[in-house]
Amino acid sequence: MEPLSPLVAIAGGLLIGGAAALLLLLNGRIAGVSGMLATATRIGAGGPPWRQAAAFVIGLPLGAALVAAFVRRPELLIAASPAALIVAGLLVGFGTRLGNGCTSGHGVCGMARLSPRSIAATLTFMATAALTVFVVGHVMGI
């Protein structure tokens, strides 16, 4: 895998954070993907109005497809087996509901306003994710 220029990474990060900033100042809402998805699918409640959540969830892959078509075609390298993807998906779905957020809601939005809950959540999922990668990659050797 080729290294990505830090400048490109920073530009992408500014877009992500800029999106979160726009949603807060215009709509008064947190740009958390897991919560938006739960609301859009009507699995969860307590999020933004349904139409906003649905629009966000549709907009995200649209924006991704546009950049992939015109700016930078990403190569997705996925090592996980189908069984591992299913287990991982179940854990991510269940965990983000139980923990009220994911990398965007806690990581980008919550940490930016110095929320103790989001900082604790982010440190926790970073730690268990790093530990998981270590165990899967270096102990189990997958």
Next chain:
Amino acid sequence: MRSVLTALLVGAVFGAGLVLSDMVNPARVQAFLDVTGQWDPTLMFVMGAALLPSALAYLVRRKLTRPVLADRFVVPENAAPDRRLLTGAALFGIGWGIAGFCPGPALAGLVLGAWQAWLFVAAMLVGMIAHRLLPALSESQPAPRSAN
């Protein structure tokens, strides 16, 4: 109506940032998490850069009585972490580490030609439904204090 268009635009900008920064690539994310292997710092640059406008927006928010297109800000109160939060975050992290996908990149992956993203998103929705169906968890749950 304008707030729905805003949400669509914001979703698109968010997805654009995920592709530009290669956060849609599970191997890139896992390489950041692989602190004892060939570490890739990309995610650190992405998250650091994302925090700047986000933090700025929260500072601007203090000067505003209401958002431009809505009646009020709906932002979680700053409460103390509890066991539910930390358990959920821990489980999420394990899944994130296994697949290299978190919810945003997985949704973006749906249109990037990766069938694995479809399988992951389907399982993720089942996981969300499972959480909703577990009454013991719902009962011990106070009013929604969503930060997601």
